Amino acid sequence: MKLEKYLEILPKSLWVMTCNSGSCNGCDIEIVATISPRYDIERFGMKLVGSPRHADVLVVTGPVTKYMKDRLLRIYRQIPDPKVVVVVGNCGSSGDVFYRSYNLEGPVDRIIPVDVYVHGCPPRPEAITEGVAKAVLKLESKRKELIEAAREAVV
Amino acid sequence: MSAKTYTVPIGPVHVGLKEPITAWLDLDGERIVGARVRPGAIHRGIERMGQERNPIQVIYLAERICGICSFSHITAFLRAVEDAAQIRVPARAQYIRSLVLELERVHSHILWAGVACYSIGFDSAFQLGMLMRERVMDVLETYTGNRVNYGVGTVGGVRWDITPEVDTVVRDMIRYYRNEFSAFYDIVTQDPVAKARMRNVGVLSYEDAIRHCALGPTARASGVRCDLRWSAPYEAYGDLDVKPVVPQDYVGEARGDVFDRFLVRVLEVYQSLDIMEKVLDGLPEGDIVFEKSVVKVLSLLKKAEGTGWGIIEAPRGDDSHVVHLTSGNENLTWWKVRAPTYANAVSWPIMFIGNDLADAPLIINSIDPCISCMERMLVTDAGSGNEQILTREQLLNMSREKTRRMMPA
Numbered sequence: 001m002k003l004e005k006y007l008e009i010l011p012k013s014l015w016v017m018t019c020n021s022g023s024c025n026g027c028d029i030e031i032v033a034t035i036s037p038r039y040d041i042e043r044f045g046m047k048l049v050g051s052p053r054h055a056d057v058l059v060v061t062g063p064v065t066k067y068m069k070d071r072l073l074r075i076y077r078q079i080p081d082p083k084v085v086v087v088v089g090n091c092g093s094s095g096d097v098f099y100r101s102y103n104l105e106g107p108v109d110r111i112i113p114v115d116v117y118v119h120g121c122p123p124r125p126e127a128i129t130e131g132v133a134k135a136v137l138k139l140e141s142k143r144k145e146l147i148e149a150a151r152e153a154v155v
Numbered sequence: 156m157s158a159k160t161y162t163v164p165i166g167p168v169h170v171g172l173k174e175p176i177t178a179w180l181d182l183d184g185e186r187i188v189g190a191r192v193r194p195g196a197i198h199r200g201i202e203r204m205g206q207e208r209n210p211i212q213v214i215y216l217a218e219r220i221c222g223i224c225s226f227s228h229i230t231a232f233l234r235a236v237e238d239a240a241q242i243r244v245p246a247r248a249q250y251i252r253s254l255v256l257e258l259e260r261v262h263s264h265i266l267w268a269g270v271a272c273y274s275i276g277f278d279s280a281f282q283l284g285m286l287m288r289e290r291v292m293d294v295l296e297t298y299t300g301n302r303v304n305y306g307v308g309t310v311g312g313v314r315w316d317i318t319p320e321v322d323t324v325v326r327d328m329i330r331y332y333r334n335e336f337s338a339f340y341d342i343v344t345q346d347p348v349a350k351a352r353m354r355n356v357g358v359l360s361y362e363d364a365i366r367h368c369a370l371g372p373t374a375r376a377s378g379v380r381c382d383l384r385w386s387a388p389y390e391a392y393g394d395l396d397v398k399p400v401v402p403q404d405y406v407g408e409a410r411g412d413v414f415d416r417f418l419v420r421v422l423e424v425y426q427s428l429d430i431m432e433k434v435l436d437g438l439p440e441g442d443i444v445f446e447k448s449v450v451k452v453l454s455l456l457k458k459a460e461g462t463g464w465g466i467i468e469a470p471r472g473d474d475s476h477v478v479h480l481t482s483g484n485e486n487l488t489w490w491k492v493r494a495p496t497y498a499n500a501v502s503w504p505i506m507f508i509g510n511d512l513a514d515a516p517l518i519i520n521s522i523d524p525c526i527s528c529m530e531r532m533l534v535t536d537a538g539s540g541n542e543q544i545l546t547r548e549q550l551l552n553m554s555r556e557k558t559r560r561m562m563p564a
Contacts, residue, residue, distance in 0.1 A: 026222020
């Protein structure tokens with residue numbers, strides 16, 4: 001089955017953990033706007049959860065300050081496999097206006113593997129929704145890989 | 156038996172909606188008997204980065220200090236640069252800046268009111284607030300093209316003019332809020348459970364608010380008459396006759412609790428609507444920027460020498476920027492920013508004391524901090540040495556259960 005088929009009937013409602021690693025709040029309020037009635041991503045069953053152990057997706061905003069690097073890694077490790085990391089915002093993707101700061105360890109892909117980048121400073125809620133759709137596909141392909149690997153291990 | 160049995164660190168990764176920050180709460184059972192706060196997780200070295208950029212480039216950096224009050228920061232920064240370089244801003248630009256500042260205040264206060272309802276488990280009011288907030292976001296997008304970081308201010312004025320179309324959109328929005336926002340206000344203030352959760356919670360007395368330098372709506376809720384738009388008018392506020400909103404003028408007394416902070420912010424939304432209407436009615440004709448060519452502005456700023464100040468009333472309190480320019484150096488020599496949340500966070504320990512642990516999220520939210528994100532707590536029972544991790548979710552559930560207990564069966 002082609003992966004895009006999964007977007008027609010979602011195989012799973014994504015539960016999302018957000019981690020602000022030093023962002024300006026701009027991306028965070030756009031994430032809140034995405035779950036609010038106008039954009040209403042909760043109609044797909046997607047919601048923000050408070051614990052990394054419940055999450056399928058880690059949404060990272062911000063350019064990762066030195067203090068937050070260790071915390072980001074710890075959150076990432078607590079999320080069960082298969083998991084997808086979505087970076088929301090330019091500063092997490094590339095550093096953007098915060099390039100050449102003495103207190104940054106980022107961008108995020110220097111610290112944890114990133115699957116989906118959502119660009120914009122901050123991205124519009126529509127862009128975040130598109131990023132989540134990409135995350136669904138990514139998660140399904142990872143799940144397939146895990147199932148294949150498990151089958152091979154049994155054989 | 157000692158009075159202090161638990162120490163509960165909130166954070167250091169406290170990664171939910173806003174900036175990470177750490178607080179330690181000393182508990183006696185469920186009561187909070189002491190509290191300490193440690194900020195600093197989100198330090199990005201913005202002031203240092205400003206020393207490597209020229210003032211026009213720093214505008215976009217200043218905008219990203221905070222995504223919610225982005226225009227307040229650049230207005231304070233631009234006023235500091237204009238003060239240092241002796242640049243006069245045209246009257247029309249000053250009016251437009253005041254308009255955008257008020258639009259920003261409306262969206263910030265509605266967002267706060269929604270989040271406050273969310274943290275007491277009043278989710279329908281949160282969704283209603285977020286739905287209403289989209290209207291002002293639409294107006295900001297119509298005028299500036301952006302939803303969050305508008306990029307509309309520049310040295311010596313603003314970049315976009317208020318066209319008749321924008322004027323119509325803003326007036327429509329004012330009418331919409333006058334009709335609809337009262338519903339939200341009534342739902343929350345008439346609701347007995349919401350009132351019970353917010354009344355006499357997180358009290359900051361008049362004396363404590365002054366002693367600990369609380370600012371903005373946090374101080375006004377304690378009855379302190381302070382508002383820079385009134386006491387030291389900037390931009391167009393001198394013509395607009397703004398009075399500080401204090402609860403004693405509306406409900407007779409100021410208790411300085413979370414309910415008063417809610418009331419002040421809601422009333423300020425109405426005040427902002429009035430201000431916006433006055434701005435649109437009195438919008439003078441003329442230029443919107445003192446010099447259109449950015450190259451000429453930059454060469455002028457390169458020659459400038461001196462220190463400039465810019466202090467404005469942001470949605471959360473006084474926001475001050477101080478800038479020093481040296482002749483012959485294109486970049487800022489130094490730049491200092493003082494945002495209101497830092498001053499307000501000092502009063503947290505006082506607000507916490509004597510309240511339940513379940514009220515902690517509400518009290519943290521009540522000063523409208525730029526605080527965020529997943530909230531993780533480590534409860535250490537000093538007696539048995541047991542440790543327990545409390546997630547933001549559990550904390551939120553605690554808060555919501557308290558609401559449920561209060562509801563009549």
